[in-house]
Amino acid sequence: MNVATFYPIFLSAAKVTIDSRNIQPNDVFFAFSGENFNAATLAQDAIAKGASAVIVEQEAFENTAENIFYVPSTLKFLQELAAYHRDQLNIPVIALTGSNGKTTTKEIIHAVLSQKYSVQYTKGNLNNHIGVPLTLLSINDTHDMAVVEMGANHQKEIAELCQIAKPDYGYITNFGKAHLEGFGGFEGVIxxxxxxxxxxKSASATVLVNQNDLIQMEKTSGYERCISFGGQHADYQFQELTKDKFVGLSFQGNEAYSNLTGSYNFTNLCAAASLGLHFGLSFQEIKTAIESYQPTNMRSQIVEKNGKTLVLDTYNANPSSMAESLKNFSKFKGSKTVILGDMLELGEASQQEHQNILDxxxxxxFNEIITVGNLFMEINKSGNAFGSTASLSEYLKNNSIASENILLKGSRGIALESILDFIA
Incomplete structure (x- = not known):
């Protein structure tokens, strides 16, 4: 089976899925196998559930009479199909990556552009070598544009995703100390x-540039196809606003306040607003999107509980984002407790970076500093160090946190949100 031959079957399908539990009638099922599981054994079950086609990478399971097709690699075929589909699309594709804030920025960009256009975008955190193709394959003729998030933890990964998504516009939120182990240090991240x-640049596509980011300015120096914000001579100039705990922006005397906390989110708002203005939205439309967007994805999420204000930022953490979160949280009025989870994938820099954050x-x-995870436990000798969320949860059953404000920040693997039920 080749992509061109299979493409008409894909076009007539409802959607593409890799999850056998969620197969619906007329879906295409890609049978991804793990080390200890052969997904091709589910091919007949998928057809019985109504799948229009199944892609397997074990030739013995092929049954073309029932639209079960063999390919040498389900992953490669998924990526090739996505790239082929992308070539048929005549809509702008916006790609974004970065060390911090890319998911929040993607969500706000989607909210803004959706005020005027039908926008398909990366759902959740499907931003890798599988998620990007699935996002592209979910674009259909009802969509006017697409926003594709690209994640990476090693070099060459973004390059490969670009060859699939072929973006017309791109934005890098920032360069931070994330995935240092995989990238080989900060220079590797850049x-x-x-x-x-x-x-x-190779595709003569358009770059969105934050002129306050020196690395972005250096990397795009001399390139003319740019949309810019942040600098004195930028295309779009915004002023930062704050009200209570929340950040906003003003543009030509018009104001919009978000439901996000932290100055770092001001840049994310600027990026979304710049793209909105570029694509012809009025600032009133942008304001509506910004003010109606509610963070619910454990990223800069404000939770009010029992008279306490909790800042839930537990989806990911690295030294750059952790430092910014701490600095922002220190500006809150009232007593403050921070609960910090280990930062993962830092390689040889891990101990020093954890020490820097604790310092x-x-x-x-802060009124109280609590750490969770073995990496922080090695350096935190205060007595408020816990090896896991389970041990902290047991502690919180009998010990309440007195502070009015509580920040929870840690890597996804620590799952700090699991202690929410134990914070009285």
């Missing part, structure tokens, strides 16, 4: 993320 710039937290003089 090189890896900048693969998006490399593609955009910063001490310098900011």
């Amino acid at each position: 090189k890896g993320k900048s693969e998006l710039y490399d593609y955009l 910063l937290a001490l310098k900011l003089r």
